[in-house]
Amino acid sequence: xxxxxxxxxxxxxxxxxxxxxxxxxxxxxxxxxxxxxxxxxxxxxxxxxxxxxxxxxxxxxxxxxxxxxxxxxxxxxxxxxxxxxxxxxxxxxxxxxxxxxxxxxxxxxxxxxxxxxxxxxxxxxxxxxxxxxxxxxxxxxxxxxxxxxxxxxxxxxxxx
Numbered sequence: 001x002x003x004x005x006x007x008x009x010x011x012x013x014x015x016x017x018x019x020x021x022x023x024x025x026x027x028x029x030x031x032x033x034x035x036x037x038x039x040x041x042x043x044x045x046x047x048x049x050x051x052x053x054x055x056x057x058x059x060x061x062x063x064x065x066x067x068x069x070x071x072x073x074x075x076x077x078x079x080x081x082x083x084x085x086x087x088x089x090x091x092x093x094x095x096x097x098x099x100x101x102x103x104x105x106x107x108x109x110x111x112x113x114x115x116x117x118x119x120x121x122x123x124x125x126x127x128x129x130x131x132x133x134x135x136x137x138x139x140x141x142x143x144x145x146x147x148x149x150x151x152x153x154x155x156x157x158x159x160x
Contacts, residue, residue: 018058021122022065036061055131112147
């Protein structure tokens, strides 16, 4: 049991930050972090050590988030209520520039959108982003650079 506690203490913050990037809601990210570790305990036998524990946990977190989103699509009244609740993120994103930037990021296609969010909001390194996507660090750098170019292009186009 002590070993599980150590794993949780070591990786829970990173998993929480990753989920915050995906859902941008503190309460949901906390709930999904708990669910991620529950799923990890249930499937610990499948962890073979080929990747870092943090990467394995983030993969579980991503699928946990996807299941959560699927559930919200099937129960739209619940997601509507959650969207009405004010969050800390809503308070932080006050300025027009930030709102505009998030709007432009939202318009990006995957994987550009996720990589920008992981880098900017999640504070992950390019190496960590590459590991999450099962690519190398250089792929993450190039994809992030291309995403920035697309953001600049869209931003200039919207100003006209």
